[in-house]
Amino acid sequence: MGCDGGTIPKRHELVKxxxxxxxxxxxxxxxxKWKYCALSQEKLRRPIVxxxxxxxxxxxxxxxxxxxxxxxxxxTEAAAHIxxxxDMKELNLTDNPEWEGEGRNTKGDRYEDMHCAMFICPVVGLEMNGKHRFCYLQTCGCVFSDRALxxxxxxxxxxCGDPFQGDDIVVINGTKEEVEKLKEKMEEKRAKAKSKKSKKSKVSETVSKPSDSKAVAGPSGSSSTSKGAKSLTASTTKRSIQNMEEKSEVFKSLFTTHSTAKRTKDQTSNWVTHTPYHFLLVTMYLAQSKTTSTKERFVLF
Known part of the structure; x- marks a missing residue:
């Protein structure tokens, strides 16, 4: 059988x-993975976490x-665990000196290297483009290639010179197996943090709650708790320095509670504040009394 025009169909055209x-x-x-945000799908820009x-x-x-x-x-699944x-760590990245920015090939007349990355390893110099394995430290956030470590x-x-341990190294954009290991590590870390918080809360509750133990009565009929309360009140009451027998009289005389520091009403003087009204009365008095001497005038003022 032929089609229009006398053409003969082939097998791959008839059988799919x-x-x-x-x-x-x-x-x-x-x-x-390496140039776009995992949540917003926008291009990565500082600050990167x-x-x-x-x-x-x-x-x-x-x-x-x-x-x-x-x-x-x-x-949103990429951020469900946040x-x-x-739970995030801001990365301390090293800029690539060969990176010219996104606007380097606006006209389309230049060769565009897809493997050129914005950041590099500060030790080895490998570009952070996904072809090489990179890690970051949870202590300081610095990023290095796996080869450098x-x-x-x-x-x-x-x-930066901060100390770190092997557990602080996290692989960036690792394989499925590496991500599963990191997930288990994250869950263990959170479980330990929860247990520490629960222990701290229990300790604070035991300290804040008073003891419910009953007081045991002694031979004189008074309870042990009442004795403890009396001893506490006796220890907390303030003692006067003048009643301390072990202190000398010279030491006691330094304080205002000593008998030498006390004055009678006749010895104490009153403060007098002179107002303009006072001076007006004095001048009127001096004008009326012509017999006042200079000494009396000085005393009035």
């Missing part, structure tokens, strides 16, 4: 085989998500 599996472009997959699972986020996107979790946003900003083995950060 199985659909080809669509392959993901590796370059596009790497760019989505990372979670305990090693995913990269824009800090403002995480803050918006925490402020309003009810809003409809794409990829409870607050304490293996070649230069030390317990001090290469960039």
């Amino acid at each position: 085989g199985p659909k080809k599996v669509e392959k993901v472009d590796k370059n596009a997959e790497l760019a989505a 990372a979670c305990d699972l090693g995913r990269l986020y824009n800090k403002d996107a995480v803050i918006e998500y925490l402020l309003d979790k009810s809003a409809e946003r794409p990829n 409870r607050g900003m304490k 293996k070649e230069v083995k030390t317990e001090i950060c290469h960039k």
Whole structure:
């Protein structure tokens, strides 16, 4: 049988085989992980933060998500484990001197290197483009390549000098197995933090609550609790320095409670404040009495 025009159809045109599996472009997959925010799908820009699972986020996107979790946003599953900003760590990244920015090829007449990254390893110089394994430290947030941490083995950060341990190293955008290990580590860390908080709350409750034990009566009929209360009140009452027999009279005379420091009413003087009204009365009195001497005038003023 032929079609219009006398053409003969071939077998692959009549019989449809199985659909080809669509392959993901590796370059596009790497760019989505290492150049875009895992939550907002926007391009990464400083400040950049990372979670305990090693995913990269824009800090403002995480803050918006925490402020309003009810809003409809794409990829909310990537931030479901984030409870607050304490679960995030701001990264201390090293800029790539060869990075010219996003506007380097606006006309499209230049070769665009897809593997050129904004950041590099400060020790080895490898670009942070996804082809090389990178890690960050939970203590200080500095980012290094895995090769740098293996070649230069030390317990001090290469960039800032802060000490760290092996448990503080988190792989950025690791494999599924690495992400599962990081998830287990995160859950263990949170469980330990909850147990510590519960212990602290129990200790505070026991300290704040008074003891419910009953007082045992002694042979004289008075209870032990009443004796303890009396001893506490006796210890807390203030003692006068003048009643202390072990202190000398010279030491006691330094204080105002001593008998030498006390004065009678005749010895105490009253303060007199002179107002303009007082001076007016004095001048009127001096004008009327012509017999007052200079000494009396001085005393009046």
